[in-house]
Amino acid sequence: MSEYDATLFANEVFYRAFADRDFAAMEEIWSSGATVVCIHPGWTALVGYTEVMASWRRILANRNAPAIACHQAEAFVYGEVAFVVCYEQIDDNFLVATNIFRRENGRWKMVHHQAGPSAPPPSDDDEDSDEPAPRPN
């Protein structure tokens, strides 16, 4: 498996843990050696494994939460660090996410996650889609 594919696989593991409300798998995919950072949509940044895992424990404990699905993941690998950009679909709403991974003992571990509101992702046959709204500044 190429490092590109391995990074996308790690990204899939993250979303599988998220979708399955599998806290043990969520703990496992995050780095326990690095200072991890997590930015949930609309939140401020959480820094450190304990704080980040506390947030996931609370999120994954919500059994009535809607399903999450990951779309159009693309990886950018730079040696021992890689990041993945993908879209998260929750019902009919979309978020766009940046997920950063670091290779630790041969395995890609998540060190950072940010998700924020997005327009629906462009489909592959939709190159001429409407232009997004201008940045407010």
Place this chain on the structure above:
Amino acid sequence: MSEYDATLFANEVFYRAFADRDFAAMEEIWSSGATVVCIHPGWTALVGYTEVMASWRRILANRNAPAIACHQAEAFVYGEVAFVVCYEQIDDNFLVATNIFRRENGRWKMVHHQAGPSAPPPSDDDEDSDEPAPRPN
């Protein structure tokens, strides 16, 4: 200068270019060798130098835009790659940003930027601030 400080300096260069509407400086801080990605708030991801720079050219051309200021930048350096998490203030509104840099010929160059809505950043003496709203899923 430590690599930590050098990364924060590169982050400052980015926000200085942004605040000054300095397109040449904005072009200069982004990597022209890597596949760059930029996620403006509410937009989908822009991929590639040409598309990303076109977005900045348009944003920086808006002379009536409010000022932007960067707060509480924190860097996480992993060898040749680093990321910075910081808050962007535009008038009374806050965004939280992830900025990824790669070392190219001894200089830190931006390869990724994502900004999304945030609560106001916690102040240093505000450890007991209200808990952020729960993630909607």
